[in-house]
Amino acid sequence: MTDLTRLTAAALAEKLASGEVSSVEATSAHLDRITAVDGDLNAFLHVNEGALAAAAEIDRRRAAGDALGELAGVPLAIKDVLVTTDMPSTSGSRILEGYMSPFDATVVARARAAGLVGLGKTNMDEFAMGSSTEHSAFGATLNPWDPTRVPGGSGGGSAAAVAAFEAPLALGSDTGGSIRQPAHLTGTVGMKPTYGGVSRYGSIALASSLDQVGPATRTVLDAGLLHDVIGGHDALDSTSLPDSWPSFAAAAREGARGDVLKGLKIGVVRELPDSGFQADISTSFRAALAAMEAQGAEIVEISAPHFEYGVAAYYVLMPAEASSNLARFDSVRFGMRVTPHAGATVEEVMSATRAAGLGEEVKRRIILGTYALSAGYYDAYYGSAQRVRTLIQRDYTDAFAQVDVIATPTSSTTAFKFGEMSDDPLAMYLNDATTIPANLAGVPAISIPSGLSDDGLPIGIQFVAPVREDARLYRVSAALEALLQDQWGGPLLDRAPMLGGKA
Numbered sequence: 139m140t141d142l143t144r145l146t147a148a149a150l151a152e153k154l155a156s157g158e159v160s161s162v163e164a165t166s167a168h169l170d171r172i173t174a175v176d177g178d179l180n181a182f183l184h185v186n187e188g189a190l191a192a193a194a195e196i197d198r199r200r201a202a203g204d205a206l207g208e209l210a211g212v213p214l215a216i217k218d219v220l221v222t223t224d225m226p227s228t229s230g231s232r233i234l235e236g237y238m239s240p241f242d243a244t245v246v247a248r249a250r251a252a253g254l255v256g257l258g259k260t261n262m263d264e265f266a267m268g269s270s271t272e273h274s275a276f277g278a279t280l281n282p283w284d285p286t287r288v289p290g291g292s293g294g295g296s297a298a299a300v301a302a303f304e305a306p307l308a309l310g311s312d313t314g315g316s317i318r319q320p321a322h323l324t325g326t327v328g329m330k331p332t333y334g335g336v337s338r339y340g341s342i343a344l345a346s347s348l349d350q351v352g353p354a355t356r357t358v359l360d361a362g363l364l365h366d367v368i369g370g371h372d373a374l375d376s377t378s379l380p381d382s383w384p385s386f387a388a389a390a391r392e393g394a395r396g397d398v399l400k401g402l403k404i405g406v407v408r409e410l411p412d413s414g415f416q417a418d419i420s421t422s423f424r425a426a427l428a429a430m431e432a433q434g435a436e437i438v439e440i441s442a443p444h445f446e447y448g449v450a451a452y453y454v455l456m457p458a459e460a461s462s463n464l465a466r467f468d469s470v471r472f473g474m475r476v477t478p479h480a481g482a483t484v485e486e487v488m489s490a491t492r493a494a495g496l497g498e499e500v501k502r503r504i505i506l507g508t509y510a511l512s513a514g515y516y517d518a519y520y521g522s523a524q525r526v527r528t529l530i531q532r533d534y535t536d537a538f539a540q541v542d543v544i545a546t547p548t549s550s551t552t553a554f555k556f557g558e559m560s561d562d563p564l565a566m567y568l569n570d571a572t573t574i575p576a577n578l579a580g581v582p583a584i585s586i587p588s589g590l591s592d593d594g595l596p597i598g599i600q601f602v603a604p605v606r607e608d609a610r611l612y613r614v615s616a617a618l619e620a621l622l623q624d625q626w627g628g629p630l631l632d633r634a635p636m637l638g639g640k641a
């Protein structure tokens with residue numbers, strides 16, 4: 139019998155629809171896989187005890203002839219930044235250990251309504267601050283390709299879960315790259331939708347003007363299928379776009395079979411010098427561009443002179459918003475409470491709780507953000523950063539007047555070793571230089587595998603499209619995915635030695 143954990147979500151959904159496989163079987167196979175590998179990997183913070191019951195309910199409804207969604211019965215891993223009523227939600231922080239939400243995040247509610255089966259909550263850097271999961275209060279997640287290396291962050295748990303075949307689909311959140319950079323480091327697909335395209339309601343806020351929820355999967359089609367379920371207007375999120383969206387799965391299917399690359403104008407950013415990237419990342423990037431050119435795409439050099447200020451602006455705006463969002467963890471409303479001594483004042487309890495409940499990186503960013511927002515410095519820091527943000531938005535507008543999509547390597551290095559960057563916050567921050575501009579401008583961006591490094595680690599390529607053109611990203615990246623898989627003779631993950639593949 140086929141190993142159900144090796145199937146894509148699309149293939150598994152077909153077997154579920156035809157009755158060849160039950161959701162209980164599919165869910166059990168993934169739970170068994172989690173039991174077998176997650177003790178080492180640590181991709182999950184919590185496994186759903188109710189998963190098999192939820193799967194049985196879908197099987198019952200299918201047998202009763204209910205009309206079910208395309209992904210009904212398919213298991214889903216959920217980043218712990220998203221609140222759930224049936225499992226604890228910690229956002230990777232001690233301060234929320236054991237916290238049970240009274241409501242589901244909209245994306246979780248939509249997944250549930252579509253019949254997806256929640257497998258568990260995935261590990262992440264505390265409050266989504268980081269690029270390696272080393273800042274999780276519950277221990278780091280290992281990269282399934284090489285357990286001595288990070289899976290990326292903050293959504294390393296979701297990416298590792300899909301890469302290690304513990305789940306066919308996962309949800310992530312991306313404030314500066316947290317869906318895309320882990321996808322790049324684990325040989326998987328990660329999509330950050332247009333800002334406002336997917337509801338943030340019930341996503342524990344890091345930086346509200348930058349955060350976006352999106353899919354983490356093994357294929358572009360699977361990302362499109364999940365995006366179709368979670369996306370669209372939500373009255374509970376005041377920044378949710380009122381638009382109706384085309385089917386992203388249909389766009390991915392069209393891309394995989396059609397000639398969408400013919401005449402496509404792909405922008406490459408002149409100001410991103412080769413020297414900023416690990417050499418084999420540049421080589422893989424150029425090879426992917428050449429493959430698309432051979433199919434009739436046109437490579438156009440564009441200028442984005444303000445991208446180089448993106449990291450600096452981000453590390454003012456993100457901590458500023460984070461310091462304000464995290465003020466809600468005050469020892470009164472949610473989670474942990476530490477009483478330092480009998481008769482302690484509210485301020486003393488609050489201070490002791492935050493001192494004990496929040497990690498180093500979170501404290502660092504709260505201090506940075508509070509400083510940036512303080513009266514005397516507000517305009518010098520926050521005001522300047524907002525102006526840079528506008529300039530980056532204009533860079534995109536000018537570029538998209540000339541090209542259909544922009545392509546960049548997803549990140550500057552392949553998976554680094556544990557400890558290699560965690561002592562140097564600045565080095566870690568620079569890892570996001572290519573992903574951050576899309577968050578600052580609210581444009582959609584996707585990372586898909588583009589090849590392997592000289593030492594056999596996965597590399598990703600990122601495509602960015604104008605606001606609301608998420609479907610274009612699915613078309614283009616599905617086309618490249620099909621081309622590359624033809625070259626490789628199958629998915630990149632089949633070449634992960636740790637996962638049973640041949641290098």
Ligand code: GLN
Nearest residue numbers: 266268312313314315316
């Ligand atoms: N690595 C970036 C940071 O540390 C991005 C995080 C994210 O997208 N949540 O902020």
